[in-house]
Amino acid sequence: MAVLIITGGRVIDPAGEMDEQADVILEDDRVIEVGEATTAQKDDAQLLDARGCIVCPxxxxxxxxxxxxxxxxxxxxxxxxxxxxxxxxxxxxxxxxxxxxxxxxxxxxxxxxxxxxxxxxxxxxxxxxxxxxxxxxxxxxxxxxxxxxxxxxxxxxxxxxxxxxxxxxxxxxxxxxxxxxxxxxxxxxxxxxxxxxxxxxxxxxxxxxxxxxxxxxxxxxxxxxxxxxxxxxxxxxxxxxxxxxxxxxxxxxxxxxxxxxxxxxxxxxxxxxxxxxxxxxxxxxxxxxxxxxxxxxxxxxxxxxxxxxxxxxxxxxxxxxxxxxxxxxxxxxxxxxxxxxxxxxxxxxxxxxxxxxxxxxxxxxxxxxGLEGKGTLCAGADADVTVIDPNEAWTIDVDAFHGKSRNCPFHGWNVTGRPVATIVGGRVCMLRDETRLTRGDSVYSVYSV
CATH class of the missing domain: 3.20.20.140 (Metal-dependent hydrolases)
Structure with missing residues (x-):
């Protein structure tokens, strides 16, 4: 059983009409709960620090x-x-x-x-x-x-x-x-x-x-x-x-x-x-x-x-x-x-x-x-989560993109707001700052192809 708790973020779940400070608890590939994680739960889980961020489906x-x-x-x-x-x-x-x-x-x-x-x-x-x-x-x-x-x-x-x-x-x-x-x-x-x-x-x-x-x-x-x-x-x-x-x-x-x-x-x-x-x-x-x-x-x-x-x-x-x-x-x-x-x-x-x-x-x-189990953080939903820093200022650089092509008219634009973590089926597939993801004194690596 793999447990990941996303802590301290502003949780916005439009499907559940939720917009509040909370923890999101994931177990394997499912959402278990949105609320306040206990100390015991945190002791046995990976923790993703989402302070200052929006956590959404x-x-x-x-x-x-x-x-x-x-x-x-x-x-x-x-x-x-x-x-x-x-x-x-x-x-x-x-x-x-x-x-x-x-x-x-x-x-x-x-x-x-x-x-x-x-x-x-x-x-x-x-x-x-x-x-x-x-x-x-x-x-x-x-x-x-x-x-x-x-x-x-x-x-x-x-x-x-x-x-x-x-x-x-x-x-x-x-x-x-x-x-x-x-x-x-x-x-x-x-x-x-x-x-x-x-x-x-x-x-x-x-x-x-x-x-x-x-x-x-x-x-x-x-x-x-x-x-x-x-x-x-x-x-x-x-x-x-x-x-x-x-x-x-x-x-x-x-x-x-x-x-x-x-x-x-x-x-x-x-x-x-x-x-x-x-x-x-x-x-x-x-x-x-x-x-x-x-x-x-x-x-x-x-x-x-x-x-x-x-x-x-x-x-x-x-x-x-x-x-x-x-x-x-x-x-x-x-x-x-x-x-x-x-x-x-x-x-x-x-x-x-x-x-x-x-x-x-x-x-x-x-x-x-018709994507059943997606687009929500309700209990039992798929553990697909995006963590967003709404205040991060950055410059769009097509040469840093992961896709194959570079045909983007927004290259060089200065923008605000950026995804900082992407979780698919309970696995962290993208994390901009790996120090956010911890368990005890350890820093965990992000899944990659």
């Missing part, structure tokens, strides 16, 4: 790209799980745009097998909606669901056909899993950056907001007006107009049961003006938009229209990102620096407080993806 990212199988030069499950642990994430959900696509039960099983072998952050697979993500024929939804796919997405592409989408909503509704839609009308999307005066000045192809908004509106009609009742989730919202559509759908027309949405750090902090440098680390899908869009998204976070925070971690090689802006691939990495960026975009702007923000990174994504 392990952070969960429902939207990452780990590139394995097929693109291991960009990222692997091992390096991605390591990057996740460095960023305080105990669980991530990987998208199916791999080579080959995650579109059958065998490939879903592969992700679980490799995740268990690596033994760092948990990796949960999201299956493709259509075979090969081509948008033409539904993938094996039932078999993938039975194998453990936590949701379904053709991320990187929208399901453009309304008839295919209608079938997908019906089939996925029967599984109880969530359909995650990348909202981009292919006939309007695909530009290099946001459509507008900045794109015109830079001579780059524009990508209008309506490309996102049209798909959202269509899918709302297909799902809710036809009474399908699928759980529908909008990925990486980038437009204030999208927020307006989602707000009306959730609150005015149909209630809140089946529609959710996520936002990524870059769409809370960066505008299209960043593209003026022609640095392709500012090229992403969907593109950076205007200051007005950022304000609309923050208001959507504040009023509960957006309930999930997700990085859309998308690694690419240095050679790919060194291409000219129009030719470079979309996407940036985010796992290792997301937390302080959300602090910058949400807490420092007084959009949210710590408990509300952490709910969007713990209990809400756990609920979205």
């Amino acid at each position: 392990g952070l969960i990212d429902p939207h990452v790209h780990l590139r394995e199988p097929g693109q291991e030069d960009k990222e692997t499950i091992a390096t991605g799980a390591d990057a996740a642990a460095q960023g305080g994430f105990t669980s991530v959900c990987c998208m199916p745009n791999t080579e080959p696509t995650l579109d059958d039960d065998g490939r879903i099983n592969f992700i679980y097998t490799e995740s268990r072998r690596v033994g760092l952050a948990n990796v949960f697979p999201v299956g493709a909606i259509t075979k090969g993500r081509k948008g033409e024929e539904l993938a094996e939804i039932g078999l993938m669901s039975a194998a453990g796919a936590v949701g379904f997405s053709d991320d990187g592409c929208a399901v453009a056909s309304a008839s295919v989408m209608a079938k997908a909503l019906s089939y996925i509704a029967m599984t109880g899993k969530v359909l995650m839609q990348h909202c981009e009308d292919p006939e309007l999307g695909g530009g290099a950056m946001n459509e507008g005066a900045v794109a015109t000045r830079l001579g780059l192809a524009g990508w209008p907001r309506v490309a996102e908004e049209l798909i959202i509106q269509r899918d709302i009609m297909l799902n809710l007006r036809r009474n399908v009742g699928a759980r529908y989730h909008v990925q990486h919202v980038s437009s204030g107009g999208s927020i307006d559509l989602l707000r009306r759908a959730r609150h005015d027309l149909f209630g809140q049961a089946h529609i959710t949405a996520e936002v990524s750090p870059h769409h809370l902090l960066l505008t299209e003006d960043a593209c003026s440098s022609y640095d392709s680390n500012f090229k992403m899908n969907p593109p950076l938009r205007s200051r007005r869009d950022i304000e609309g998204i923050r208001e959507g976070v504040r009023d509960g229209t957006v309930t999930i925070l997700a990085t859309d971690h998308a690694p690419h090689t240095r050679e790919e990102k060194e291409l000219e802006f129009a030719a470079a691939p979309y996407g940036i990495i985010g796992l290792e620096c997301a937390l302080p960026l959300y602090v910058r975009g949400l807490i420092e702007t007084e959009t949210l407080d710590w408990p509300a923000m952490l709910a969007m990174m713990t209990s809400q994504p756990a609920r979205l993806c």
Whole structure:
């Protein structure tokens, strides 16, 4: 029996409506108790000193790209799980745009097998909606669901056909899993950056907001007006107009049961003006938009229209990102620096407080993806815990990242707030200061690959 007691921290467990000074007692891979540990309990346990820190359920990212199988030069499950642990994430959900696509039960099983072998952050697979993500024929939804796919997405592409989408909503509704839609009308999307005066000045192809908004509106009609009742989730919202559509759908027309949405750090902090440098680390899908869009998204976070925070971690090689802006691939990495960026975009702007923000990174994504035992510190929950120093000031340095890729537009930013320990299944997978972890007079080493 291995006992780890996290002592002296501010425990924030949104699922349990807890925000108080307490100890968190873990035994093997389970949470035993949150309260005041006795002297006898401490004498027989490893102790992790969390004074001055926030202790919360392990952070969960429902939207990452780990590139394995097929693109291991960009990222692997091992390096991605390591990057996740460095960023305080105990669980991530990987998208199916791999080579080959995650579109059958065998490939879903592969992700679980490799995740268990690596033994760092948990990796949960999201299956493709259509075979090969081509948008033409539904993938094996039932078999993938039975194998453990936590949701379904053709991320990187929208399901453009309304008839295919209608079938997908019906089939996925029967599984109880969530359909995650990348909202981009292919006939309007695909530009290099946001459509507008900045794109015109830079001579780059524009990508209008309506490309996102049209798909959202269509899918709302297909799902809710036809009474399908699928759980529908909008990925990486980038437009204030999208927020307006989602707000009306959730609150005015149909209630809140089946529609959710996520936002990524870059769409809370960066505008299209960043593209003026022609640095392709500012090229992403969907593109950076205007200051007005950022304000609309923050208001959507504040009023509960957006309930999930997700990085859309998308690694690419240095050679790919060194291409000219129009030719470079979309996407940036985010796992290792997301937390302080959300602090910058949400807490420092007084959009949210710590408990509300952490709910969007713990209990809400756990609920979205059906991750039983995760996203909470209640007795019997999985021993997945993140310890955060909310006051640590540091500089983002991509050369110190553990993931394979370096395509991050936030390199050199001075930020505040940092995960200092990540515990997965009762094991300390990341610890910035090993002197925090003691037993008697001993200092314990941290688990590593």
